Amino acid sequence: MRILFSAMLMIFGAFAVFAQEQAPAGSAERGYQAYMKYQCYTCHGTVGQGADRGTGPKLAPNPISFEGFVRQLRAPRQDMPAYRKQFVSEQEVADIYAYLKSIKPGPMLKDIPLLNFAGK
Secondary structure, three states, X not given: XXXXXXXXXXXXXXXXXXXXXXXXOOOHHHHHHHHHHOOOHHHHOOOOOOOOOXXXXXXXXXXOOHHHHHHHHHOOOOOOOOOOOOOOOHHHHHHHHHHHHHOOOOOOHHHOHHHOOOOO
C-alpha cells in the first residue's frame, strides 16, 4: 500500500510539473513585436542575450519556465518595472515567451572563422 501511495504521488507530481511548464500558445512573430514595443531590449538585448551593463539578465536561448517568467514579469524581485495585466495582456506575455523560446543559440566561437586563430 505504501509503495502504491508513493508511486501515485510521484505520478501526480510529474503531471503537476508538466502542467506548470506548459506555456499557452503564443506567436513568436507577435512576441518579437511586443518585446520591441515594451522596450524589453533596452535591458535584455535584442535577442534576449542580456545586457553588457548588467541591467538585465539573459532571457534566451532557453528561457526559464513560463510560470517563473510570468511571476517575474508581473511582480519582479529587483529593479525591473512590473508589467501588470492592464498594461501587457496575457496573450502578449505568451507571445513574448514564444519569441524567447524561438531564439536559437548562436554559433560556438570555434565555428566562427574570423575568431578561430588556433594554430595560426
